[in-house]
Amino acid sequence: MLEETQSSAAAVGAPAHAPPTVRVREVSMDFGTGSKAVDRASFDLSLGRFLTILGPSGSGKTTLLRMIAGFQRPTSGHILIGGKPVDAVPPDRRSIGMVFQKLALFPHMTAAENIAFPLKMRRFDPAFIPTRVRRFLELVRLDGYGNRRIHELSGGQQQRIAIARALVFEPALLLLDEPLAALDRKLREEMQLEFRRIQKELGVTTINVTHDQREALVVSDEIIIMDGGFIHQHASPALMYRSPADEFVARFIGVSSLIEGTATVGGLMLAGVTLAGSLSGSLQPGMAARGVVRAEQVRIARPEVSLAGCETVLLGTIADVIFEGERLLYVVEVPALSQNILVYHHDPESAAVFATDAPVSLGWRARDMIVFEARP
Amino acid sequence: MISASQRFWFWAIVWVSVVTLSAPTVVVLGASFTAGNIIAFPPEGLSLRWYEKIALARDLQQAFLRSLIVSSICMLIAVPAGTLAGIALARYQLRCFNGVQMYLLLPFTIPLIGSGIGLMMMFGRLGALGSLWPVGFACAVINLPFIIWSVSASAAQLDPDLEHAAANCGAGRVQTFLYVTLPAVMPGVITGSLLMFILAMNEFLVSLLLVDARTVTLPVQIYNSIRSIITPDLAAVSVVFIVMAALAIAFLDRLVGLEIFLKSK
Numbered sequence: 001m002l003e004e005t006q007s008s009a010a011a012v013g014a015p016a017h018a019p020p021t022v023r024v025r026e027v028s029m030d031f032g033t034g035s036k037a038v039d040r041a042s043f044d045l046s047l048g049r050f051l052t053i054l055g056p057s058g059s060g061k062t063t064l065l066r067m068i069a070g071f072q073r074p075t076s077g078h079i080l081i082g083g084k085p086v087d088a089v090p091p092d093r094r095s096i097g098m099v100f101q102k103l104a105l106f107p108h109m110t111a112a113e114n115i116a117f118p119l120k121m122r123r124f125d126p127a128f129i130p131t132r133v134r135r136f137l138e139l140v141r142l143d144g145y146g147n148r149r150i151h152e153l154s155g156g157q158q159q160r161i162a163i164a165r166a167l168v169f170e171p172a173l174l175l176l177d178e179p180l181a182a183l184d185r186k187l188r189e190e191m192q193l194e195f196r197r198i199q200k201e202l203g204v205t206t207i208n209v210t211h212d213q214r215e216a217l218v219v220s221d222e223i224i225i226m227d228g229g230f231i232h233q234h235a236s237p238a239l240m241y242r243s244p245a246d247e248f249v250a251r252f253i254g255v256s257s258l259i260e261g262t263a264t265v266g267g268l269m270l271a272g273v274t275l276a277g278s279l280s281g282s283l284q285p286g287m288a289a290r291g292v293v294r295a296e297q298v299r300i301a302r303p304e305v306s307l308a309g310c311e312t313v314l315l316g317t318i319a320d321v322i323f324e325g326e327r328l329l330y331v332v333e334v335p336a337l338s339q340n341i342l343v344y345h346h347d348p349e350s351a352a353v354f355a356t357d358a359p360v361s362l363g364w365r366a367r368d369m370i371v372f373e374a375r376p
Numbered sequence: 377m378i379s380a381s382q383r384f385w386f387w388a389i390v391w392v393s394v395v396t397l398s399a400p401t402v403v404v405l406g407a408s409f410t411a412g413n414i415i416a417f418p419p420e421g422l423s424l425r426w427y428e429k430i431a432l433a434r435d436l437q438q439a440f441l442r443s444l445i446v447s448s449i450c451m452l453i454a455v456p457a458g459t460l461a462g463i464a465l466a467r468y469q470l471r472c473f474n475g476v477q478m479y480l481l482l483p484f485t486i487p488l489i490g491s492g493i494g495l496m497m498m499f500g501r502l503g504a505l506g507s508l509w510p511v512g513f514a515c516a517v518i519n520l521p522f523i524i525w526s527v528s529a530s531a532a533q534l535d536p537d538l539e540h541a542a543a544n545c546g547a548g549r550v551q552t553f554l555y556v557t558l559p560a561v562m563p564g565v566i567t568g569s570l571l572m573f574i575l576a577m578n579e580f581l582v583s584l585l586l587v588d589a590r591t592v593t594l595p596v597q598i599y600n601s602i603r604s605i606i607t608p609d610l611a612a613v614s615v616v617f618i619v620m621a622a623l624a625i626a627f628l629d630r631l632v633g634l635e636i637f638l639k640s641k
Contacts, residue, residue, distance in 0.1 A: 100535070165541075
């Protein structure tokens with residue numbers, strides 16, 4: 001039920017007639033450790049789209065990717081690539097390029113030999129291989145590096161060779177298994193954009209796996225959020241950010257405050273205070289619930305200023321101010337809730353910066369706090 | 377900062393170690409160049425006459441040739457077996473892992489004389505004593521753990537996804553082994569092969585039990601000579617051994633680099 005609404009949301013922007021390149025149908029993986037690593041995962045991915053599977057470690061995202069690659073066989077369910085079931089197809093017969101976590105470049109070969117390897121194994125015309133290898137070295141901006149050994153290349157250059165090796169035979173699908181996780185932040189952000197550029201240039205359907213929410217939002221056309229083997233939501237980055245399907249998604253993406261209470265008509269009630277919010281899904285008044293409000297959607301002002309348009313207004317004291325460069329994060333102690341609320345303040349150069357212990361008033365609109373059913 | 381007295385003691389330890397470790401080699405090297413008739417250090421005058429003598433000695437030449445054959449047989453058996461075992465040990469989760477680990481410690485725990493007698497009885501029963509192949513086979517069996525170590529140390533350093541990457545590139549199982557796994561562990565295979573060659577070349581005790589008068593190997597030949605009279609030609613033969621080991625190490629350094637060899641131990 002949840003999934004249907006989400007996959008229709010995901011299809012927004014994709015041409016309606018394009019057949020899905022990848023279909024994952026009710027796929028489960030049980031390693032026999034008690035809980036399933038992947039539990040009845042289903043999704044479709046259309047031609048040329050960039051999907052990121054986002055989740056914490058142990059969420060089953062890598063297992064799902066490895067089943068698509070063919071390294072592991074699902075306990076149940078089916079995977080179709082290009083319309084054909086691949087359940088009985090070994091990995092070397094699937095038309096899939098993959099960039100591995102530690103890259104897995106062949107250490108005894110040069111950069112060019114690494115890129116030529118899939119062409120040789122897939123019996124491309126030998127006369128045409130050098131031209132193709134050169135074209136892909138250019139694509140990843142490493143022309144002239146073909147004769148280098150792998151250990152003579154920098155981390156970023158090795159990444160590029162791994163991408164070229166994965167794409168050189170023009171696979172139907174590209175898989176990325178957290179290849180950027182080990183890089184430092186600057187190089188990682190550079191490579192994210194590079195992946196995006198190459199993917200757009202070749203138009204190859206891509207599934208990326210990561211635990212980095214920023215990366216997911218930056219590079220993807222669609223995002224799947226997984227936890228405990230379940231797919232929680234499948235949507236475009238903007239939709240995922242604006243209307244998370246459940247509390248897990250709301251907490252995983254962005255910086256939010258969590259308020260425990262009881263659902264009421266029009267919001268959340270706790271200790272005699274009613275906070276304006278919008279109830280999600282099947283939540284009924286009277287049920288135990290959690291309100292989630294994003295740090296950038298809370299407005300902050302001096303206590304005497306009235307926060308027009310905010311259905312919820314609370315008084316508090318600044319407990320901490322964290323400088324993050326392009327913005328400030330206030331930790332505001334709110335006695336009425338007996339907890340802290342996180343508030344982003346952009347434009348930290350302005351004069352209206354609050355100091356620790358300053359009294360403030362906070363406010364948000366009803367639609368900016370989503371109230372979810374409280375799960376243990 | 378290191379004080380002057382600390383510096384003195386560090387260098388003292390270094391020099392004591394260097395002298396102790398190199399003394400046997402230096403002594404035998406010096407003794408081999410003597411011009412006199414008895415083995416002595418320092419040598420009495422300098423000459424190459426003992427090298428001339430061993431170069432012309434037919435029994436030594438033949439023993440040397442036999443040792444080369446034994447080493448080749450040993451490598452022929454041990455290199456394929458050790459390579460496959462080494463890769464399997466490092467790359468796959470084996471059910472009998474502990475048993476294999478025990479086996480790898482055997483060369484340090486079982487005295488060679490024990491395995492030698494066992495092998496002698498076995499080959500005697502088979503009526504195979506008197507030919508060279510049982511000696512080569514025996515050397516392969518008792519030294520196999522060394523090549524397994526060397527290969528598995530090499531294989532353990534590889535990316536666990538290397539074979540997946542090969543499959544992803546379209547390589548089947550056999551192609552993956554030939555084009556990816558085997559070349560990637562080649563440093564370990566080369567190291568192990570040279571080790572097996574030298575060990576089989578030098579193997580004395582097990583050879584002694586398995587050879588007869590027609591099949592003496594070089595170490596046994598030298599031992600037989602010592603029992604009669606110790607002449608400087610034995611020092612010259614020993615120098616030939618040392619030179620061979622040095623060549624093997626130089627060869628190894630050229631092929632794979634010594635860091636890998638030192639790391640694999």
